Amino acid sequence: MNSSDWEKALEKVAHEVSSENFSAALTEEDLESLRIRFLGRKAPLTELLKSIKELSLEERRLLAPKAQQIKSQLEAQIEARALEIEKLRFDAELKTQSLDLTLPPLLPLRGRSHPLTKMQDQMAHILGLMGFSWAEGPLIEDDEHNFTALNIPEHHSARDMQDTFYVEGGQVLRTHTSPVQIRAMRKQKPPLRIICPGRVFRHEAVDATHSAAFHQVEGLYVDQNVTFADLKGTLEEFLKALFGPQIKVRFRPSYFPFTEPSAEVDLSCLFCSGTGLASDGRPCGICKKTGFIEILGAGMVHPNVFKAVGYNPEIWSGFAFGIGIERVAMLKWRIKDIRNFYSNDIRFLAQFEDTELPLLA
Numbered sequence: 622m623n624s625s626d627w628e629k630a631l632e633k634v635a636h637e638v639s640s641e642n643f644s645a646a647l648t649e650e651d652l653e654s655l656r657i658r659f660l661g662r663k664a665p666l667t668e669l670l671k672s673i674k675e676l677s678l679e680e681r682r683l684l685a686p687k688a689q690q691i692k693s694q695l696e697a698q699i700e701a702r703a704l705e706i707e708k709l710r711f712d713a714e715l716k717t718q719s720l721d722l723t724l725p726p727l728l729p730l731r732g733r734s735h736p737l738t739k740m741q742d743q744m745a746h747i748l749g750l751m752g753f754s755w756a757e758g759p760l761i762e763d764d765e766h767n768f769t770a771l772n773i774p775e776h777h778s779a780r781d782m783q784d785t786f787y788v789e790g791g792q793v794l795r796t797h798t799s800p801v802q803i804r805a806m807r808k809q810k811p812p813l814r815i816i817c818p819g820r821v822f823r824h825e826a827v828d829a830t831h832s833a834a835f836h837q838v839e840g841l842y843v844d845q846n847v848t849f850a851d852l853k854g855t856l857e858e859f860l861k862a863l864f865g866p867q868i869k870v871r872f873r874p875s876y877f878p879f880t881e882p883s884a885e886v887d888l889s890c891l892f893c894s895g896t897g898l899a900s901d902g903r904p905c906g907i908c909k910k911t912g913f914i915e916i917l918g919a920g921m922v923h924p925n926v927f928k929a930v931g932y933n934p935e936i937w938s939g940f941a942f943g944i945g946i947e948r949v950a951m952l953k954w955r956i957k958d959i960r961n962f963y964s965n966d967i968r969f970l971a972q973f974e975d976t977e978l979p980l981l982a
């Protein structure tokens with residue numbers, strides 16, 4: 622093809638392009654066939670661009686930009702129309718679909734922490750304000766940490782206080798959080814103030830108030846000249862922050878191998894306000910007419926325990942306590958059956974809204 626024929630052919634293409642009504646393409650398919658017609662492999666413009674090599678260099682310099690310009694213009698037109706077509710389709714869709722803004726929304730289900738976690742956090746919060754820091758230990762313990770170092774020697778009848786799950790190889794599922802006392806003291810030098818919240822296991826028959834797996838918060842305070850008065854003051858403040866300033870706290874002598882002296886601590890009954898009588902005048906069924914409910918075990922750390930961890934009992938003294946999380950939660954929230962905590966019934970679990978964390982007086 623000579624250059625004047627080539628130029629004429631290009632003009633013909635230009636004319637065709639300019640007389641084409643791109644707005645007549647109403648769908649993506651319409652537009653695609655236009656694209657194939659003008660820019661496809663067999664389109665006149667494509668053929669022309671291919672045959673441009675046959676022209677001389679000078680002719681090419683003159684004509685190639687014209688052809689390129691037509692091509693770019695075509696591409697721009699097609700793209701612009703594609704956007705218009707999309708908008709047309711969207712507008713049509715909006716006309717057929719409608720949104721009812723008066724429908725009630727689907728409320729998202731909000732997760733919350735388990736009541737036992739809430740109670741544990743409340744207890745840790747109060748003790749944290751008193752300067753106790755959080756410590757943890759393993760659920761599968763060795764005999765040494767769970768018993769021997771806590772002044773419960775092998776074959777001693779005190780082992781019967783806690784019915785134990787034994788694991789193969791002589792290990793046990795920890796029967797209390799007290800082994801964490803041993804771990805903490807072996808790791809840190811005194812003075813020390815720790816709590817250990819966690820799960821414990823006892824070989825118990827399950828009923829409304831017993832579970833084979835439950836939770837405790839252990840506390841341990843070691844320093845010079847710690848006395849039973851410190852123990853009493855700390856626990857009284859702790860229990861008042863937890864249950865309210867109106868409660869009375871009572872200490873009764875008791876026995877634990879790892880504390881001496883030992884005490885069991887009672888709380889004035891929350892159900893009859895310590896009167897021993899229900900509102901109908903009959904004996905209170907919760908405290909059995911005594912006006913008090915047992916809430917925790919405590920005592921001064923036994924010298925043998927200090928010896929087992931390498932603390933000198935002539936220099937250091939301390940107190941320890943252990944309190945059941947389920948028991949506190951049941952008393953505070955008046956839950957009658959401990960099994961509610963483990964049944965994963967959302968109707969039960971959803972009743973415990975986040976309450977404000979108590980502060981010390």
Ligand code: PHE
Binds near residue numbers: 839920941
């Ligand atoms: N470990 C005891 C128990 O589980 C509770 C306790 C802890 C008593 C610390 C005294 C001191 O029964």
